[in-house]
Every structure is written in C-alpha cells, then in structure tokens.
Amino acid sequence: MHVNGKVALVTGGAQGIGRAFVQALLGKGAKVALLDRNSEAGQESKAALDEQFEAQRTVFIQCDVTDEEQLKDAFKKVIEHFGRLDIVVNNAGVNNEKDWESTIQTNLTSVIRGTYLGLEYMRKGNGGNGGVIINISSLAGLMPAAFQPVYCATKHGVIGFTRSIAPINNC
Numbered sequence: 001m002h003v004n005g006k007v008a009l010v011t012g013g014a015q016g017i018g019r020a021f022v023q024a025l026l027g028k029g030a031k032v033a034l035l036d037r038n039s040e041a042g043q044e045s046k047a048a049l050d051e052q053f054e055a056q057r058t059v060f061i062q063c064d065v066t067d068e069e070q071l072k073d074a075f076k077k078v079i080e081h082f083g084r085l086d087i088v089v090n091n092a093g094v095n096n097e098k099d100w101e102s103t104i105q106t107n108l109t110s111v112i113r114g115t116y117l118g119l120e121y122m123r124k125g126n127g128g129n130g131g132v133i134i135n136i137s138s139l140a141g142l143m144p145a146a147f148q149p150v151y152c153a154t155k156h157g158v159i160g161f162t163r164s165i166a167p168i169n170n171c
C-alpha cells in the first residue's frame with residue numbers, strides 16, 4: 001500500500017511504539033490521528049511532531065479505547081477532520097495483572113472493536129476505499145509468558161482474532 005496521502009488512526013499514539021508508528025507514517029506522507037487517553041502526553045507528542053511535519057497533518061484526539069462511545073466518536077472525528085480513513089493501528093495496550101479485567105478491555109476488547117470500526121468505515125462494500133488494519137500483539141501472543149497470564153491471554157487473543165478475521169475481510 002502507498003502511504004503517501006493516506007489517513008491513519010493510531011491508538012495509544014502518544015508514546016512508545018504507537019508514537020513510533022505515528023512518526024513513521026508521517027515520514028511516509030500520511031496524515032495521522034493519534035488517539036490516547038493521556039491528554040498531556042498526546043499534546044506534547046503533537047507539538048513535537050509539528051516541529052518536524054506540517055501541523056495540519058496530525059491531530060490528537062483524547063480517547064480511552066476501553067470506552068465504546070469514546071472510541072466510536074474518535075473514529076467519526078477522524079473522518080470528519082481528514083475526510084477519509086485508510087489505515088488503523090490498534091496499538092494501545094497495558095500490562096497490569098492486578099487490574100486484569102481492564103487489561104482484557106484494553107488489549108483485546110478494544111482491538112476487536114477498533115477492527116470492526118475500521119471495517120465499517122473502510123470496507124469497499126460499505127462505501128469505503130479499502131484499507132489496512134494492524135493489530136499489535138506481542139511475543140507473549142505466541143508463547144507462554146511467566147507471571148503475565150492475562151497479558152499473555154490477551155495477546156494470544158489478538159493473534160487468534162486477527163488471523164480469523166483477515167481472510168474474510170480482504171479490503
């Protein structure tokens with residue numbers, strides 16, 4: 001896929017791997033919406049990226065991906081802002097075994113919801129232009145991870161879900 005001129009949405013885009021995705025996509029000519037629940041980090045990232053790339057190519061949207069309405073609303077805002085959507089990176093993730101239900105919500109439920117939203121907006125049969133959805137897993141999705149059973153389960157889930165849905169949604 002040619003990235004130049006495309007529009008990408010990256011969850012957990014304020015720091016770490018998500019931020020690296022944002023930077024790489026901007027470097028290849030995309031416009032990028034970075035979603036994150038951390039408003040301060042999101043605004044700081046946007047400001048830093050604006051020094052490197054044209055400011056209008058990046059938008060920060062505060063969004064907790066575990067909140068269904070916030071995630072739906074963020075997808076809508078991206079389309080309203082940039083007029084299209086071509087790439088979704090479901091990256092936001094946490095590793096918290098104590099708050100394990102929230103870990104499942106963030107790492108698995110939100111990835112599934114983000115995939116369905118991406119399909120809704122990008123699928124050619126739905127009036128979209130086709131696109132690419134990238135779901136971030138981990139080595140812990142391929143093998144057991146000592147002392148991280150829930151994180152490991154979510155990352156296995158991401159791989160199982162993505163492998164199962166990809167062949168029937170080739171957009």
Ligand SMILES: NC(=O)c1ccc[n+]([C@@H]2O[C@H](COP(=O)([O-])OP(=O)(O)OC[C@H]3O[C@@H](n4cnc5c(N)ncnc54)[C@H](O)[C@@H]3O)[C@@H](O)[C@H]2O)c1
Binds near residue numbers: 136
């Ligand atoms: N860092 C690693 O070594 C590693 C290895 C394998 C996989 N991963 C996966 O890569 C992804 C990114 O990891 P990272 O190391 O960059 O993490 P990180 O903690 O550096 O960044 C995660 C970002 O996601 C945001 N976030 C967390 N929960 C959120 C929520 N509910 N809603 C919106 N934003 C939220 C955080 O605010 C943060 O900006 C995760 O899915 C992680 O499991 C990381």
